[in-house]
Amino acid sequence: MKWFGLTGGLGCGKSLVTEIIRRCGYPVVDADRIVHHLYDTDLDLQMALSKTFGLDIFDNGKVVRGRLVDIIKSDISKKKILESLIHPKVSAKVDEIKARLERNKAKMAFYDIPLLFENNLDAKFDAxxxxxxxxxxxxxxLAARNAWTKEEVNVRQSWLLSNKEKSKRATYVIENDGSISMLEEKVEHLLEELVK
Known part of the structure; x- marks a missing residue:
């Protein structure tokens, strides 16, 4: 099975691209969904998070991601701690899903992972x-979707590699600079190339 890492800059349209890929019949493993699921169901993780970040990050037993972001904004060293707690669990779940896709004879699959390049995971993928x-x-x-100010966008972007750096490191770059139909055409064209 061909295994592709998919990432995008904040507000660049990665979610729309994954939706197009799914509509074309290819599986997409979503790191954020896995994280949400682990936050809600993994009791060991919840205990570790409460010890590290306090009970204020929970509301009715659920992790409130915005509260975690606020903590990280005020103390960036907490970001590494959070990553050390969540990343091994996400990796194990992804390995399990990937193995199932391979058993089911998927020709190719995509892993939607926001921190692909930040975590130097390039080598794990065919492209x-x-x-x-x-x-x-x-x-x-981002202003329309999340009601973020430019300052809030800049803070979050400061935690990431620049889009220029990610473009250099990527095997393929999709420029989402036009209409949705233009983006669909670009994605479909790339899928045709990848399936060869």
Whole structure:
């Protein structure tokens, strides 16, 4: 099975790209969904999070991600601690899903992972795909979707490699700089190339 790492800059349209890939019939493993599931169901993880970050990060037994982000914003060293708690569990779950896809004879599959390059995971994939978009479009999308100010966008982007660096490291770059139908065409064209 061909295994592709998929990532994108904040507000660059990665979710839309994964939706297009799924519509075309290819499986997409979503790191964020796995993290949400682990936050909600993994009691060992919940205990470790409560010891490290306090009970204030929970609401009705569920982790409130926004509260974790607030803690990390005020103390960036906490980000590494959070990653050390969650990443091994996510990796184990992804390995399990990937093995199941291989048993089911999937021709190719995609792993949607926000921190692909930040965590130097490039070598785990047959190829990597980066979704990019112009900065002004990104600000507009994030302001509309998340009600983030430019300052909030810049803070979150400061935690990541630049889009320029990710574009250099990626095997393929999809520029999301037009309409949805243009993006669909670009994704479908890439899928045709990847399936060969």
């Amino acid at each position: 990597t795909i980066f979704i990019n978009a112009p900065a002004e479009m990104v600000y507009q999308r």
